Amino acid sequence: MTNPVTTATAATKDESGGTLSFYGIWLIAAVALVVLPLIFSSGGSLTSFSLIGISIIFALSYNILLGQTGLLSFGHAVQYGLGGFLAVHMMNAVASYDWPIPLPVIPLIGGIGGLAFATLVGWVMTKRAGTVFAMISLGIGELVASSSLILRSVFGGESGITTDRTALPHIFGWTFGPQLQVYYLIAFWVMISAIAMYALTRTPLGRICNAVRDNPERVEFIGYDPHVVRYFAYMFAGFFAGIAGGLTAINFEIANSAYLGATQSGLVLFAAFIGGTAYFFGPILGAILVTYLQLGLTNVTSVWQLYFGIIFIGIVMFAPGGIAGILMKHRPLIRARTLGTVIPSYLVAALPTLALVLGIILSIETVARYTASEGEGNVINLVGIPFVATAPTTWAVAVVLVVGGFLIARVTWRRVAEAWDRAATVARDRGYLA
């Protein structure tokens, strides 16, 4: 009977070591958020960082549903948008009645808005999981989005409702006029929300959410009502989505019906899925990438949504675990010190794959500009080389890149798979892979 003792001490040791590196990660994240605007201080990057921060909270809140509890929602923007509207109304009320509520508290009001709506509709919505839940979430999303255009006094119709964030009581001399101050407000809420959502996964409720995700039937036989578990998850997700919505309202000083529509719901699903829902940090990566792409691509191409679609399909087909899944697949290899087996094969595969990708981009842009001639002009600037969309040489280059890139890439991908098998065998032999 020495076994329980040894396992117990092993567990404790493991945990205290884990705790240390755990706090380390949060500390690094906090420091990064503080110094980021000092390194990249242009107005453009401040705006980008602000939007990325908001979408990190939003994507993490979405993952309480999808990754943690196994609920696929097509209407998560409802809670986000309603949080935004409540925040705007609150800001206007604070300004006109001179209430002593400073701006940094407003995101909490947004959270309460999201929570209130989730509490209201959640019980009925979460009765069933799977397709039923997905369909109801889609329906509620459409319902609220279309109501928002009808109820003009609350939602302000097409134009939305504006506000002035500097009209609220100032604290510590911060007016929140400059974007830098807004950025720090957002960064503060990103830290608070991310820590809170991570902590949630480590509670009894958070663990049972995972159990409901894996096997709702069995959960009923260990004392839990999966419906109640899903309802709790839905309320928490609504609360944090509302915080993100409140921050968006502060950032843009407006709330409009686009906040709660299907596009917004789709984007957050994108971000969470591309980042990877199986790990807590996955949606953070996804939010950064998707927001960055959205901001960057809209400037360089008119068909940016097409690229989104291609990336999404690519992830679904070739890496269903998302970016986090790809990264974490390498962990056992790193532990077994056999990562070196696969890296060279990656490098070899990178070149033809890049050629293939460039060829696809060139083809898409050629077609896009050839068909929709308006405005954009005919010159495609790809990695610094100007291509003329109407020139046959451009078409030839595109074809060569796509066909040649694919044929060579296919061979190199096979090499990658072989290198992987070898590395995995080594990792398995050394006991780092089940």
Place this chain on the structure above:
Amino acid sequence: MTAAIEVKAVDKSFGNVGIIRDLNLNVAQGERHAVIGPNGAGKSTTFNLISGHIKPTSGEIRLNGEVISGLRPFEINRRGLSRSFQVTNVFARMTVWENVRCAVLWATGHRYAFWKNVDHLPEVKQRTAQILDDIHLSHRRDVPAGLLTYAEQRELEIGITIASGASVIMLDEPTAGMSHAETDRAVALIRRLTEGRTLVIVEHDMSVVFGLADRISVLVYGNIIASGTPDEIRGNPKVKEAYLGEEVD
């Protein structure tokens, strides 16, 4: 003393097909009760009825004297009845440790708590470690349940079932598909872990049944044709004819 489980005149039909017909079953407190019968007789269906997985078409089921027919599985579980499944039914993406810990949480009173750190609950931790030790899976604690071997999954299935400390344990073919050695180990495990509790077990291996059970019920075509001590069952001509044949002698 009130019976641990009392099934009175229960019928169950799926559509027009009557699967369970006038089922009557009594399991006394602390008894080890085996349910035997040919494949398709309705043993698993009986388990599903008692544990609330499906509702009886008619009739009444009591747990420690209280009517439980019509209650949801989690309500019955909270009243002290826990069951395993014939087909392994675990939380595949969660680790062995997490599987067992989830089964400990409700019974230790933590319910839907979202203000407590699950890693800092000493009683939960200790009980989980104890169960893992009991089912010989301590060395596999960090492996996702879906990656365990078949026999290990069956042991985890038992672990999840007993983890809450329920007073009535129902095991549906816990040794199905196991080798001889594995079966012996599992039976020893079951004997030890259900000490002082009420056990209802479905089992096909007759040497296990007659060695383990205080009482045996024989289920044929959804009806219990005999119920009694191993000796009574051995000598029962109806049982010999319907099910056991020459095996018993």
